[in-house]
Amino acid sequence: MSLDERKKIILESIIKDYVETAEPVGSRAVVKKHGLNISAATVRNEMADLEEMGYLEQPYTSAGRIPSQLGYRYYVDCMMQKETLSEEEIELLQKIIRDNIHEWNEIIEKVSSFLAQATSYASFVIFPSLTLSKFKYLQILPIEDHKALVIAVTDSGLIMHRKIEVPPNIAEGDLETIAKAFNKALGGKRLNEITRTDLMLIRDSLKRRKKIIDRVLEAVEYMLAGSKEERIAISGTLNILNEPEFKDLEKLKKILAILEEDVLLRNLIPEDIKKEVEIRIGTENNIEGIKEISIVVSGYHTLGQKGKIGVIGPIRMEYWKAAGTVETVGKVLEQILKGQF
Amino acid sequence: MSLDERKKIILESIIKDYVETAEPVGSRAVVKKHGLNISAATVRNEMADLEEMGYLEQPYTSAGRIPSQLGYRYYVDCMMQKETLSEEEIELLQKIIRDNIHEWNEIIEKVSSFLAQATSYASFVIFPSLTLSKFKYLQILPIEDHKALVIAVTDSGLIMHRKIEVPPNIAEGDLETIAKAFNKALGGKRLNEITRTDLMLIRDSLKRRKKIIDRVLEAVEYMLAGSKEERIAISGTLNILNEPEFKDLEKLKKILAILEEDVLLRNLIPEDIKKEVEIRIGTENNIEGIKEISIVVSGYHTLGQKGKIGVIGPIRMEYWKAAGTVETVGKVLEQILKGQF
DNA sequence: GATTAGCACTCAACGAAGAAGAGTGCTAAC
DNA sequence: GTTAGCACTCTTCTTCGTTGAGTGCTAATC
Numbered sequence: 001m002s003l004d005e006r007k008k009i010i011l012e013s014i015i016k017d018y019v020e021t022a023e024p025v026g027s028r029a030v031v032k033k034h035g036l037n038i039s040a041a042t043v044r045n046e047m048a049d050l051e052e053m054g055y056l057e058q059p060y061t062s063a064g065r066i067p068s069q070l071g072y073r074y075y076v077d078c079m080m081q082k083e084t085l086s087e088e089e090i091e092l093l094q095k096i097i098r099d100n101i102h103e104w105n106e107i108i109e110k111v112s113s114f115l116a117q118a119t120s121y122a123s124f125v126i127f128p129s130l131t132l133s134k135f136k137y138l139q140i141l142p143i144e145d146h147k148a149l150v151i152a153v154t155d156s157g158l159i160m161h162r163k164i165e166v167p168p169n170i171a172e173g174d175l176e177t178i179a180k181a182f183n184k185a186l187g188g189k190r191l192n193e194i195t196r197t198d199l200m201l202i203r204d205s206l207k208r209r210k211k212i213i214d215r216v217l218e219a220v221e222y223m224l225a226g227s228k229e230e231r232i233a234i235s236g237t238l239n240i241l242n243e244p245e246f247k248d249l250e251k252l253k254k255i256l257a258i259l260e261e262d263v264l265l266r267n268l269i270p271e272d273i274k275k276e277v278e279i280r281i282g283t284e285n286n287i288e289g290i291k292e293i294s295i296v297v298s299g300y301h302t303l304g305q306k307g308k309i310g311v312i313g314p315i316r317m318e319y320w321k322a323a324g325t326v327e328t329v330g331k332v333l334e335q336i337l338k339g340q341f
Numbered sequence: 342m343s344l345d346e347r348k349k350i351i352l353e354s355i356i357k358d359y360v361e362t363a364e365p366v367g368s369r370a371v372v373k374k375h376g377l378n379i380s381a382a383t384v385r386n387e388m389a390d391l392e393e394m395g396y397l398e399q400p401y402t403s404a405g406r407i408p409s410q411l412g413y414r415y416y417v418d419c420m421m422q423k424e425t426l427s428e429e430e431i432e433l434l435q436k437i438i439r440d441n442i443h444e445w446n447e448i449i450e451k452v453s454s455f456l457a458q459a460t461s462y463a464s465f466v467i468f469p470s471l472t473l474s475k476f477k478y479l480q481i482l483p484i485e486d487h488k489a490l491v492i493a494v495t496d497s498g499l500i501m502h503r504k505i506e507v508p509p510n511i512a513e514g515d516l517e518t519i520a521k522a523f524n525k526a527l528g529g530k531r532l533n534e535i536t537r538t539d540l541m542l543i544r545d546s547l548k549r550r551k552k553i554i555d556r557v558l559e560a561v562e563y564m565l566a567g568s569k570e571e572r573i574a575i576s577g578t579l580n581i582l583n584e585p586e587f588k589d590l591e592k593l594k595k596i597l598a599i600l601e602e603d604v605l606l607r608n609l610i611p612e613d614i615k616k617e618v619e620i621r622i623g624t625e626n627n628i629e630g631i632k633e634i635s636i637v638v639s640g641y642h643t644l645g646q647k648g649k650i651g652v653i654g655p656i657r658m659e660y661w662k663a664a665g666t667v668e669t670v671g672k673v674l675e676q677i678l679k680g681q682f
Numbered sequence: 683g684a685t686t687a688g689c690a691c692t693c694a695a696c697g698a699a700g701a702a703g704a705g706t707g708c709t710a711a712c
Numbered sequence: 713g714t715t716a717g718c719a720c721t722c723t724t725c726t727t728c729g730t731t732g733a734g735t736g737c738t739a740a741t742c
Contacts (some may be wrong), residue, residue: 062706403735
């Protein structure tokens with residue numbers, strides 16, 4: 001369904017005004033704001049049309065109008081001009097990423113933090129799982145009387161480690177033999193290609209020290225499981241305290257609970273990202289109990305997989321700013337990571 | 342200053358009642374609750390005395406009384422009976438710790454989470470810095486064209502690692518030589534005993550590959566710096582949303598900001614813990630802008646150093662429960678860790 | 683001298699009633 | 713199709729009286 005030019009201007013005007021003030025917008029305000037050459041009465045008629053079409057709603061008879069979820073959707077799909085970061089901001093972001101390039105955890109945390117600050121919404125960055133990385137090296141290092149450390153390294157520089165129990169009198173040579181067997185069997189393989197059978201073959205190939213081998217196997221399996229997980233960093237959750245729509249404590253509680261609880265948050269973030277920037281408005285995110293939030297998310301490629309980056313805020317969100325910023329930050333991140341792994 | 346028995350009973354009664362209901366407590370309520378054999382009028386006289394002494398206050402003329410900060414202090418110092426966990430809860434806690442014994446991060450997070458749940462306040466666990474651990478082993482592992490991984494392990498099983506840049510054609514033997522020099526010089530030393538001079542000596546002892554050595558030195562210095570940091574885990578921050586005193590959004594914001602921001606939180610936690618359980622009530626924590634929170638914190642020993650564990654809640658806190666729980670959890674944690682490192 | 687009953691008094695909390703004001707929807711004129 | 717004019721609606725804010733919990737004081741009682 002297409003709108004004529006004047007209706008578009010009015011819809012946009014109401015959205016911009018409402019997003020800024022969080023107050024219903026009246027016909028006079030629309031005229032004044034845009035210096036339109038039509039009277040308030042005409043605008044009123046148009047607004048009545050827009051309401052009938054479902055793009056606007058009225059909190060109560062004879063209040064101004066506010067955009068409906070459908071109204072935002074129309075704006076986002078058909079009218080929105082993305083607003084992106086300034087040159088200086090982009091440079092700052094690049095510096096932040098480069099300065100932390102040695103540690104993914106640092107990168108995603110700092111970038112998320114940047115995004116939260118740039119948009120004033122809650123933000124997240126997801127780093128893809130490492131299942132496509134290649135197994136590089138395994139080592140077993142005795143550290144204390146009864147303990148040894150199993151360390152595994154991937155080609156992309158990820159380190160995983162786990163303690164295991166070993167007999168106190170174990171010879172270092174034994175541990176080395178075991179490690180060698182693992183390295184020979186797994187070296188160069190992608191983590192997601194390592195099967196249980198591979199591991200069993202290693203076990204069978206060695207004659208002695210079965211008990212220790214089992215411990216190592218256990219550790220390796222634990223690491224492989226961990227490598228499947230996508231790391232996530234969240235920032236700016238407290239930004240939502242500034243939004244007037246969440247002055248209601250009950251709503252606030254629900255939303256903070258989601259932002260604090262890893263699992264809930266992951267559930268909320270869209271699985272597929274079709275366009276450059278995916279925007280989910282209000283109930284389009286079907287989470288039980290919460291209708292009042294929107295998500296803007298974009299993807300970025302690294303390590304042959306897809307990471308995600310986005311912001312979470314109220315429905316009354318500056319989508320133009322959020323979409324542009326999320327998109328740009330994702331691109332910058334992708335670009336710098338490309339040179340790295 | 343000492344109180345007679347009846348005043349104590351009345352003070353305690355008011356504290357317990359107020360902590361539970363968050364409403365000022367009247368004289369009738371005190372009589373009823375405790376089935377005291379005196380009349381409300383008598384209690385009123387006593388309450389007037391207690392107010393004069395500074396232990397109670399009145400929100401406004403002719404409201405009930407609420408405990409003053411001094412009143413809580415007196416109660417905590419002179420009357421409080423700590424209330425601890427049940428056998429079942431302690432067993433659960435032990436299981437939680439044992440199940441995660443292989444990773445400190447896991448332990449402190451899970452224990453903090455347990456504590457938050459057990460008390461319904463925000464909780465934290467601080468793991469001591471690792472400066473007393475001993476350097477065990479350093480390794481340099483090439484991982485990509487231009488990169489190598491410097492891995493250091495301590496006797497207590499801590500792993501630190503950092504990527505460095507290396508020339509693409511570097512021989513593994515060179516890296517091994519460098520690593521050996523480090524191991525020889527630093528092996529067995531406590532991290533806090535490793536000086537800049539030690540590092541410089543290593544640099545001087547090697548003739549070739551100065552550039553790579555500098556990179557490794559940089560990495561080692563970075564790790565040493567990191568080892569000085571105390572790890573902290575926080576849980577249950579959302580519990581404060583349930584406290585009626587924080588229904589005011591501005592106060593809530595301030596407090597959440599502290600709980601979310603690592604640095605602020607560390608500042609808030611008492612440096613010295615003299616008694617088994619240190620309790621700081623209201624303004625006794627001098628943080629600017631916030632007078633309304635109390636902290637209950639205890640220490641535990643591990644790795645030859647002191648970790649901290651505690652809860653943060655409103656002044657209107659169940660100190661008896663909090664103190665007992667914090668103390669017990671700290672003891673259990675200390676005991677299990679003792680068998681480990 | 684300590685305790686208690688009785689009673690006037692205080693003050694927050696609640697709610698009803700009225701005034702103000704923003705904004706609409708409709709009608710009739712342009 | 714557009715606009716001016718006006719009655720109407722509904723929230724918000726303020727005021728003002730009512731209610732009720734709880735005190736503090738006085739005088740009587742143990």
